[in-house]
Amino acid sequence: MNELKGKKILSTGGTGSLGQAITRRLLKTEVDVVRIFSRIENKQVMMQSELNDDRLRYLIGDIRDFPRLQRALEDIDIVFHAAALKHVPVVEYNPFEAINTNVIGSRNVIEACLHENVEIAVGVGTDKAVSPLNTYGATKLLMEKLFVTASNYLDEKRHRTKFIALRYGNVLGSSGSVIPKFIQQIKSKQKLTITSPEMTRFSITMDEALDFILSSTFVGKGSEVFVPKLKAYTIETVKESLQELLGNTGEEKIPVRQGEKFHETLINTDELRTTLESETRYMILQRSLSDEEIRQKYSNMERTALTEPYSSDRVKLIEKDRLKELIVKSNLL
Numbered sequence: 001m002n003e004l005k006g007k008k009i010l011s012t013g014g015t016g017s018l019g020q021a022i023t024r025r026l027l028k029t030e031v032d033v034v035r036i037f038s039r040i041e042n043k044q045v046m047m048q049s050e051l052n053d054d055r056l057r058y059l060i061g062d063i064r065d066f067p068r069l070q071r072a073l074e075d076i077d078i079v080f081h082a083a084a085l086k087h088v089p090v091v092e093y094n095p096f097e098a099i100n101t102n103v104i105g106s107r108n109v110i111e112a113c114l115h116e117n118v119e120i121a122v123g124v125g126t127d128k129a130v131s132p133l134n135t136y137g138a139t140k141l142l143m144e145k146l147f148v149t150a151s152n153y154l155d156e157k158r159h160r161t162k163f164i165a166l167r168y169g170n171v172l173g174s175s176g177s178v179i180p181k182f183i184q185q186i187k188s189k190q191k192l193t194i195t196s197p198e199m200t201r202f203s204i205t206m207d208e209a210l211d212f213i214l215s216s217t218f219v220g221k222g223s224e225v226f227v228p229k230l231k232a233y234t235i236e237t238v239k240e241s242l243q244e245l246l247g248n249t250g251e252e253k254i255p256v257r258q259g260e261k262f263h264e265t266l267i268n269t270d271e272l273r274t275t276l277e278s279e280t281r282y283m284i285l286q287r288s289l290s291d292e293e294i295r296q297k298y299s300n301m302e303r304t305a306l307t308e309p310y311s312s313d314r315v316k317l318i319e320k321d322r323l324k325e326l327i328v329k330s331n332l333l
Contacts, residue, residue, distance in 0.1 A: 003218050005030040007119075010076045012063055012109060013083030015043035017174050018124065018209070020051075022080060025210045027053050037061050037072050038083065063105035066112065073116040078217065081109050081147075082124040084140065087176045088259050091136040102139035103146070110150045113161050122217055123147035123165040125225075127202060127264040127312075130167070134259025148223045148286055164220035167227045167266055169202030169312070171209050173332040178235065182242050183332060185249065192243075192251040197236035200263050200312040203323075204230055205330055212281065221297060225284040227266045229277075232312040233323055241324045245333060267310035276301035282310065 009026055011019045014036030026034050035057045038044060044058045061068040063083050073079065084102045085091050091098040106123065113121045125144045128137035143165075150163040170177040178201070185192050204212070208228070216226040239251065256262070267275055267282060274285040276294065278301050294301065308314065318326075327333065 001029045001214075004078075004214075006032050007077040008033045008035075008075055009078050009080070010035040010037055010073060011080045011082065012037050013081075014038050015040060015047050016082060017206075018082050018171065019080075020047060021206050022082075022210055022213065023047075023051065023056070025214070027051070027055065031055060033057060035059055035072060035076065037063075037069070062101075063108055064100055066108045069108050070112045070115055073112045073118060076116060077119045079109065079113055079118055079121045080124065080213065081106065081122065084143070086126075086136065088128075088134050088136050089257060091139070092134060092259055095135045098135055098139045102136075103142045106143040106146050110146055110153075110163065113163075114150075114153060114159055117159060118161050120162045120164070120217055121147070121150075122213065123163070124213070125165050125167045127167060127169045127266045128261075130265045131268050133261055136259070144225060148225060151223045162220065162222040164216065164222065165225045166213060166216055167225055168204050168209060168212065169230065169232075169264055169266070170204075172203060172205045172326060173330050178238055179242070179327065179332060182238060183246065186242060186246045189249055191249055192239055193254045194235060194239065194251050195254055195256045195260070196262060197234065197239070198262070199235045200232045200317070201235075202230045202232050202264055202266065202312045202315070203318055203326075204228060205326060216281065219281075219300075220283075223286050227282040227284065227310070229280055229282065230266075231316050231318045233318045237318065237320050237323055241320050241327060244320075245324055245327065263311050263313040265309050265311045267306065269309050272304060272306055272309075275304040275306065277304040277306075278302075282306075 013019050015038040033055050037059045039062045059072045085098045126140050129141040129144050132138040132141050147163045147165040173179050182192055212228045271284050276283045
């Protein structure tokens with residue numbers, strides 16, 4: 001938190017669930033200013049009514065609009081890039097728009113960061129970018145690749161920008177995810193729509209995500225992809241937890257959605273050879289380093305012990321009682 005003192009921050013997609021949460025966390029520190037950059041006017045008005053702080057600035061704009069983005073980044077030290085089209089079925093139906101936002105928009109963020117000589121740029125990614133099965137995952141893979149290769153454009157005499165990328169699963173209760181959907185169905189006295197009870201997903205709470213994002217921001221040297229160490233849950237555990245908390249309205253079997261995986265992967269087989277780890281996270285490098293280079297550059301990391309993909313069906317599962325506790329604690333009901 002001390003490293004944020006006096007910093008000027010900009011958050012793209014700043015009115016989304018992650019953007020609002022990270023803003024609240026930042027306002028607990030001694031940051032100088034937090035700029036919210038997003039395109040939906042009503043969300044900004046609602047956010048302003050909830051957050052009253054002289055350090056906040058609300059800027060209407062779209063990451064597709066490079067001149068507006070460049071102006072928003074004037075004198076900024078750190079950028080958290082979370083703006084994206086995120087809903088898998090929406091992106092499957094509107095792939096051109098997803099490319100314009102998730103890929104070209106991310107390129108605009110990178111170029112604007114270079115132009116304004118931002119100190120740190122953090123691209124917030126997703127597990128769906130690993131061996132992508134759907135268009136959303138493919139566009140977020142390209143976003144990640146753009147961030148970790150942006151250093152190719154750095155002129156050390158002119159630029160100070162450090163680019164890093166983050167990968168993690170859906171935040172517990174985030175928009176469009178299974179838990180709020182099931183909650184809405186139960187409260188509406190509808191049957192739960194279940195694809196497969198054995199389907200698994202990585203689990204991370206909003207507080208855990210914020211801790212991971214902010215700590216990774218200052219751990220990275222540039223061009224790394226950071227991945228948190230997480231547990232997972234099954235759809236069956238989610239169903240039983242919510243039925244015990246809210247009531248049993250029944251269930252019905254539905255087909256797996258287009259582009260949906262049974263299990264999510266955060267690190268694939270081919271990435272293991274350049275992956276390092278610490279107690280709390282993995283770090284994927286863009287090239288292999290010798291043991292001596294690792295000791296010199298990343299003294300708190302070591303080569304990963306993983307021998308198979310880091311997948312949601314291969315990690316420890318969250319027990320039902322613990323998941324119920326997390327749901328209640330996260331105020332999702």
